[in-house]
Amino acid sequence: MSEIDELTRTLREFAKGRDWERFHTPKNLVMAISGEAGELAAEFQWLSSEESCSLKDLPTQNIELEIADVAIYLLRLCDVMEVNLADAIKKKIRINEKRFPITT
Numbered sequence: 001m002s003e004i005d006e007l008t009r010t011l012r013e014f015a016k017g018r019d020w021e022r023f024h025t026p027k028n029l030v031m032a033i034s035g036e037a038g039e040l041a042a043e044f045q046w047l048s049s050e051e052s053c054s055l056k057d058l059p060t061q062n063i064e065l066e067i068a069d070v071a072i073y074l075l076r077l078c079d080v081m082e083v084n085l086a087d088a089i090k091k092k093i094r095i096n097e098k099r100f101p102i103t104t
Helices: 003-017 026-044 060-081 085-099
Strands: none
């Protein structure tokens, strides 16, 4: 079992144990992803591009937790919709390789 599969199972059990499955509809999960992505963006909102590249000067714990929140809801969405995240990513990479060929 892959680490992503283990995390997905853990998150499924976490939601089930709290009777949250009824709230974890695709619509609600997409809205949660959007909200958490906004919270992640807020961590960078007033930084210059240069400042955003220097993690040693950023509140990395907050950033890591916001990244985790986005990922948690994304994994729940994939689980609920029965989407294999790794397969979807590979498919999108193949599409992008055709859309954006190497130019050098």
